[in-house]
Amino acid sequence: xxxxxxxxxxxxxxxxxxxxxxxxxxxxxxxxxxxxxxxxxxxxxxxxxxxxxxxxxxxxxxxxxxxxxxxxxxxxxxxxxxxxxxxxxxxxxxxxxxxxxxxxxxxxxxxxxxx
Amino acid sequence: xxxxxxxxxxxxxxxxxxxxxxxxxxxxxxxxxxxxxxxxxxxxxxxxxxxxxxxxxxxxxxxxxxxxxxxxxxxxxxxxxxxxxxxxxxxxxxxxxxxxxxxxxxxxxx
Numbered sequence: 001x002x003x004x005x006x007x008x009x010x011x012x013x014x015x016x017x018x019x020x021x022x023x024x025x026x027x028x029x030x031x032x033x034x035x036x037x038x039x040x041x042x043x044x045x046x047x048x049x050x051x052x053x054x055x056x057x058x059x060x061x062x063x064x065x066x067x068x069x070x071x072x073x074x075x076x077x078x079x080x081x082x083x084x085x086x087x088x089x090x091x092x093x094x095x096x097x098x099x100x101x102x103x104x105x106x107x108x109x110x111x112x113x114x115x
Numbered sequence: 116x117x118x119x120x121x122x123x124x125x126x127x128x129x130x131x132x133x134x135x136x137x138x139x140x141x142x143x144x145x146x147x148x149x150x151x152x153x154x155x156x157x158x159x160x161x162x163x164x165x166x167x168x169x170x171x172x173x174x175x176x177x178x179x180x181x182x183x184x185x186x187x188x189x190x191x192x193x194x195x196x197x198x199x200x201x202x203x204x205x206x207x208x209x210x211x212x213x214x215x216x217x218x219x220x221x222x223x224x225x
Contacts, residue, residue, distance in 0.1 A: 102147040106158040
């Protein structure tokens with residue numbers, strides 16, 4: 001499976017600021033995804049990061065709040081903009097390695113606390 | 116809206132017993148089914164995938180799929196305290212996106 005890293009691993013931010021989370025994969029992958037996992041909850045898909053085009057957002061998530069970049073097949077960023085305490089969560093990137101099985105592998109996550 | 120349902124637990128089993136985790140899903144078009152294990156403070160780890168009806172075994176883990184009943188389960192034989200974690204069921208949908216269940220917390224008591 002692919003080796004996935006995320007930066008930062010955790011951060012504490014003030015409300016109204018923005019944080020950019022980086023996701024790096026050790027191999028080229030077509031499909032990359034960003035999820036949010038709120039405390040005690042399961043995973044919610046934020047968007048699919050498409051290389052060379054705009055991300056595809058799920059219902060309830062908008063580009064102005066969660067802009068995503070995907071400059072190449074090994075890297076993506078998610079920005080959490082104009083943060084509020086409700087954005088406190090774990091943010092996870094995942095990849096589909098393209099083996100045809102639809103499985104996804106997750107990065108270690110970024111734990112964000114907004115004060 | 117596509118749904119994946121799991122009993123939140125906690126499911127408590129003694130060490131050495133069989134733990135049985137269940138999941139139901141609403142999208143009859145789903146073709147791929149996954150079980151992830153998530154330890155507290157860690158990210159989900161893929162432990163099993165299943166694509167066709169029946170059983171699939173991998174070590175102490177057995178995944179079972181019944182598409183007619185829209186039901187997928189995970190059996191863990193000879194449960195160990197190290198198996199204590201939250202187990203997430205995931206089902207694919209359109210665009211290869213996964214929908215996750217709420218997870219079942221498993222506690223294996225020594």
